[in-house]
Amino acid sequence: IVLQSTQYGEKMKRFHSQEMEFFNLVSDVTAEIDLGMLLGKVMSEATRMLNAERSTLFLNDEKTNELFSKIGEGLGATEIRLPNHMGIAGAVFTSGKSVNIAHAYADLRFNPAFDKKTGFFTRSILCVPVIKKDGKVIGVTQVLNKRGGPFTENDEARLRAFTAQVSIALENAKLFDDVQTMKNYNESMLLSMSNGVVTLNEDRRIMTCNAAGLKILRTEPVDILQRKADDFFSGPNAWIIGKVGRVEETQTSDITMDGELLFNGETISANVTVLPLISTTGRKLGAMIIIEDISSEKRVKTTMSRYMDPGLADQLLNGAEDILGGKSTTATILFSDIRDFTTLTEELGAQGTVALLNEYFSLMVDCIQKEGGMLDKFIGDAIMAAFGIPLPHDDAADRAVRAAIGMMKTLQGWNAQRTADGKRPVRIGIGLNTDVVVSGNIGSPKRMDYTLIGDGVNLASRLESACKQYYAGILISEYTYRQLKGTYRIREVDWVVVKGKTKTVAVYEVLDHLSQEAFPNVMESVNHFHRGLEQYRNGRWEQAICAFQEGIRINGQDRLCQMYIERCEHLKANPPGKKWEGVWVMTTK
Template structure:
């Protein structure tokens, strides 16, 4: 039976109206997305258009994260959060992997559906429609998923409509995602430079290690990190501080374990499952109560390429360490190696300084050092005892203001040594301290750097007053030469000696 002319004419008009309606919808999609300020806005607008147009209870738009092989969706609102799931499981993962849309009239009868999500959220999923999100080049970059059609059930027309909406939105979504990635990279670079600048200004090794570990943990979004430095004297990797270790100091042979393997080979190691690697030592976990899941360990090299330590980062939050994480950690360690060597050098210099100061404090002779401007820089305990003055009454005084009146001859001797750059010794000289005359042996010598640059002067004072008084007393009762011999022989000689003697008796 043939259609009437009126019916035949109505069909093209119906198709034109449907086409016009679709064009208006797609234009509305473009207009609303044009008002979006960022990726979050674009995802929300696309979700709202799809759920309203098709008439569903809920909807989500998932984008793929190639660095973690996860699909993620962002939920805006007062408690904004991000949902992530593997891009190879579930309904969304299957659609992403195959690139083919899916209509599921009964969710609980489909093996791909995960009911745990309903149990966690309290929502009841009845039906699902899911379509792939493609770029203009045809690459699948995510999926759009709608739940529970309000009127009727999902059909092919709904799938076609959903694919048309997300196809129209894909250009804007890809643009916003690119902008977000650029902004994230830019922010990471700014944070990177800020951290490197902060670390470069720290010279003390302990605080420097703490700053480095905090920066690495924050930068890679990990649970913990530790920086081990090689001790060339003991062939051990050590760290004085470690996140989560309290005051525990760790030392281990520099060829054992994962850290030792990285140190000896100079190659990075990225381990997604620590307990599956035979090099991993679980005793540290048992000792600290920490559970290690994943490990990223890279060598720390100095400017000449020598490995001076390793950086070890534990437990990437939300997954495993990526190649991007490894590249960022390598770049960071290459920048901090100079700071580490400077801090180690400063630490060594400080140890030498403390060692020298300990020697000076233990000496029985007074030692005073003056800088090139003639100001007193140091005075040891013996010097303070001889001159009967506290440190604050000596330090920062010039030679002219400290050695005054009867002691001013010492100023002239210091200037003479500075001019000649040759040491001079003054035996049995006289100094007056608080009205008491002291007999002293004085040595004045110039201080020079390795490049023969003048640094100042050193004055060593030996108080011989007691020895001189004892010699004077003994000389009253014996030959002065014998008195000198007794004093030179020390206290043991004064106590007497046992020797064999022969006595001749004669009539």
């Protein structure tokens, strides 16, 4: 009895010692808020606590549906990723139930591939889910190869209890990590901003001022931080305090354009915005002052960009005034025009027409400038733009084609909204040509306009007009086609001589903006069209008509095939003679 009592006492001491060690371990782990340190600590302690050879904490990546391990005790810097439904870890993650396997290779769920890759031999596995307090499984903890035998039920219970605390620590660390990331992001954003940002607390004391703010206000951190805003923005700058007072009272933003500030004897032209700072619970925290310096060069650039392309304004401000005097350069010209615009204007009236054009031009110009194009001018409802000028691009033709495709796709989205609102959709045609053009400031001393002139400009305009004849959305010349480096869905349309010219030009249609519904069976349809075009150019009218009819059979919406059938019928009735070379002379602009 004495011996049993002694053994029981020793057992209780060991149990108490283990439990105290466990509680100290849990306390140590849950106190860690650095996610990287936490993961390392969890794996190290889990391995030691269960006297195992290796342990791994897998977390679920919701974006990729993978379980990944950043830290694995005994794995060094190895990262493991596996689908979150495969293997032992996947089974535990999907079921939310623990697994205790005494002989790993006897379990069909075990994947020995990692053992073969690393040379490690897995004998026993204890794997438990990591579950948040709301019941969501966010990962699994896996411990391998207990020294001295398989894992026991007591080991499983201890690991479950440990993992429950780990989930709390993970949430805390993740929250801290998110807060720290947001803090770093905000600080980096403020540091990189060109606008000055000054924040005030509820007592109007200046709490922060970013680097741009220090530069604009001609001050140092020691001279502005923790000072009363009323003292810093005094004298000729006191109007800012008046703005702050109104914002505090109304809790709405206040914007001042082209205001004047005076610091260290220097006058600063600035756009000033004052915003209220409010907590998520609605408590007033203070105010934020955003200062945009528009002095000197920045002010001139802002003004000039309202009247000309920003790229041109940049060159002028950098001293490249010679570009205004005239310059020959290779560029890709884009012309676009609204179809049936007269009908639209009659329906909409003057105000409705202006509103439509403003909205339409805004959408189209965004597509052009996104690809680095220069908006040359608006001509009524038409747009003229250029790529590769004033700043050269070795892929100017590709930029122009991408812009044209973007314009068409943007127009499709806009038309869907207009149709839903019961409005008439807007249709356009786009023509592109690449050539040497002359650019410069053209006009009279009283009114000058930076623009482009030359045969290349005229051809782009003719191709835009030809879109109506060829039932196309985007037509490009052979000169643009030969410059393309990207891959597009393009078919040759015709050899033409445009009105007012004598030189033959090959014309191509870009099809990338057309959906499967709008142009079904694209490649097969294009192949039949090309066969028809070849027969047409060889003067074999019947064979050409058969090929074009086959194209219509495959794609009943290909009106270009129908146009060629009608042209072949005309040529059959009015033979062109032996001089026929497959060239069509356009009689209209």
